[in-house]
Amino acid sequence: MGQLTQHVVARSIDDLIALDRLIVNQLGKRYDVHPWGVPEFELDLPGKWDHSWCATDPATKVIVGYVVASEFSNNVHAHRVAVHPNYRRNGIGIQLFNQLFAHAKMTEFEYCTAQVPYDNNAAFEWYLRHGFHVLRKAELKWYLEARGVTGVPEEDHLESDGDRHWVVRYPIQRLTSNLPTAIDDSQTEAT
């Protein structure tokens, strides 16, 4: 598990693009119909190189999971989260977020948010099981204003450009430890 820095992105851009494309092909609009390429992975956003993390297969050195995040106000937003299908249910997704939370907690960030396509029940349930809450109307207004993005807040989801998303939020300061938990070095290693 390591930080997804500009250097790591440059070095592993082919892995990142291949993994993203695989998930796009499998999930379509439950993930995003637009695969990310070099411009999206290399795009410089506030705090992106502090808040983005990746997991690497220790044997092959290939990136098998990532969370790409940036900051808005004193919050962190996860733009993209993916673990390769062959590596799922090993705690990599949890470790990626634990790493993000622990780092963000030390630098006093308040919340971590993510948008989940309305049809992606598996990811939505996964976030809820891991301590995220779904934002409702008043909180959705906070989210839109704080991030400076457009959309229409409905009772329990966001409508924007004809798409529907859940917005989920985790209270970073509730994390009890500054250290990530449940790191399994047999699955991942620092990059």
Ligand SMILES: CC(C)(COP(=O)(O)OP(=O)(O)OC[C@H]1O[C@@H](n2cnc3c(N)ncnc32)[C@H](O)[C@@H]1OP(=O)(O)O)[C@@H](O)C(=O)NCCC(=O)NCCS
């Ligand atoms: C959502 C996603 C990132 C989760 O990744 P993951 O690495 O499989 O997540 P984890 O292994 O941490 O957790 C998955 C489950 O495995 C379980 N698990 C964790 N470690 C385990 C282990 N060593 N052995 C068995 N099970 C384990 C967890 O308890 C969890 O169970 P739950 O789903 O019942 O809560 C992954 O499914 C994914 O890439 N999905 C497609 C992309 C996507 O939908 N992204 C989000 C779009 S908004």
